Amino acid sequence: MTIGVLSDSLLRAMIERGEIAADPAITPAQIQPASIDLRLGRIAYRVRASFLAGKGKRVSERLREFEMHRMVLNEDGAVLEKGCVYLVPLMESLALPDGITAVANAKSSTGRLDLLTRLITDEGVEFDRIPEGYHGPLYAEICPRSFSVLVRPGMRLNQIRFRAGQATLTDAELKILHQQEPLVDGPAVIDHGLGFSVDLRPSEGDLVGYRAKPHTGVIDLDRIGYYPVGEFWEEVRTRDGRIILDPGAFYILVSREAVTIPPDHAAEMAPYLAMVGEFRVHYAGFFDPGFGHGASGGSGSRGVLEVRCHEAPFALEHGQVVGRLVYERMAQEPGQLYGKDIASNYQGQGLKLAKHFQSV
Template sequence: MKSNKVISKGTLCFQDYDRIIKRGLIFSKKEIPYESIQPASLDLRLGETAYKISSSFLAINEKVKKKINKYKIKKINIANGYLFKKNSTYLVELQENLNLNKNIFGRCNPKSSTGRLDIFCRTISDYCEEYEVIKLGYKGKIYLEITSKTFNVVFKTGDKLNQLRLSNFKTNYINDAVLQKINTRTPLVYNKNNKIINPSILNGLKIKADLIGKNKIIAYKAIKNSKTIIFNKINHYKVNEFWKPIKNKNNSIIIKPSEFYILKSKEKINIPINLAAEMVPYDTNIGEFRVHYAGFFDPGFGRDNFGSHAVLEIKTHEVSFAIQHNQSIARLVFEKLAQKPNKLYGSEIKSNYQNQGLALSKHFKIIG
């Protein structure tokens, strides 16, 4: 059944995705689950066909399908599950196909649960010279390149590793002056005692590391050569078999090359219901490390309880890097939604990470 309602201009929200799916602008052989539609994004599902590939690539002047033939090591059916070995690269055809109108464009990002397992994934599409970009009016298949960097992981058709965020005509990014004004009406950050604090705003909202507290666990470091993780098993694995807790000694931590760490923000963050946000994944002005695989923050994040901490997945590049308590380690960039979404992030829709502290991915048994 097609929807005749107008699609909003600007960054799309829940009801817009519902409409464009009903219109066939996003379609799939298998019906797109209603729960895939998030407040300001759409979860994408792995299809049945995957390829182990010899190299990453972009299909700048041709279709991805043609390029696969050049780099394919083998073709794989993942309908019943398949082991993706760490540091090997795979390409999976996603179930969702796009048939966008001429004014709609977008971008993709890994979901939080993907980033927290150190799974490096990025979307590619036909005739596109950038990862994670959905060009204006794109029509065709989309694919997900997957490289698990720390764990061996079993993936299966239907698993959701990444998200799509679309805009119609334009994306209304919020500048610092406007963000300051928004903060006077709707506080963006709280402290651990649920008190409003002044945000640090410069090219977006700065996020700082929480590395204080006597004998407190301030981070987790992934244990190498751990057991295999089955991606669709939730609240299943014992934390101590995969992660080493790091307790505070001097209000700082040294991030070492090739190791993977989970930290959390000092601030508790509140995303206003008419905005969405995206974590900047890497910023050389902040330090020589990569922060946060998972980018999208939906409207309503943190609204249930005076904000929620952001969890930060961190790796260094070439050298060890010392991070101190209260050091800026990431930024949130905000964009205005075209309208208030009918569905907000939080407990009502069973969001996994609302009111989180130093939280590992949903695959691990909850501590405490």
């Protein structure tokens, strides 16, 4: 098989061969240009701590150590409470052939709700990474950080991407790609990926982001464009290009750069060096082929930054580099592109909250 991230047609072939299985069967809506959405099953286990199965152990065995109680997920929904950790068996399972690995990440709307969602597997020793040859079930670990959420079976909170061989572009290859098709609307900072910075000097007004309120109601994840922004978020404004991040607070900001993912490539958001600040900018990490490609104005789409500050207050400055995009080649160009052939909530975006909130 050609080296690279597997496209939609190759994912369908894996499904036909039984290498990706599900009960009930995978639907067409789950198949994205370079990934498959994963669905919650019908039981949620409240566990006392996050855990990995570990070498030689099954998740079901470790649950006996960590389970506190379980909830049946039905069409009425069940509330996953802020600050608690849950484990939910997924409807999908894998029988990966040799040479194919997988990586999972939260979907965009999941990350923008500060809904920490990670994949774990039997014998797993790290989150979200699945080695070649894995045969077994998949589980989602879910920890709502800012808002309690109402979930139902079949909801899609995370997604999985499959790779054949080493698909990541070197910096030299990334520079060549940028020369062929500009990946960013401005100078490209290429150092172990394409660097991007935070925009704290908007072209209009002084609104630069949002901060999650500490005490809010429950968010039903099936309700789109429903919730008033002011009930869940505080506006973050500045006129001097600087904000102070509070420890433990969650922010939605936006990148200064507009980025483009060519149709024959994909990308993953990766954290920047920990030495640059006491914060994390890395929750929902997949950028599909076509993101920003052909966007309105032809200059790409800006990336929304999901930022959590750690131990100490931190002064974040306009233009400060806060993350990087790692580009990967596709094994083949997908039959559908983000923002062109599929419904895409965030193509051509600027500063934008999750799709559950009313437009502002």
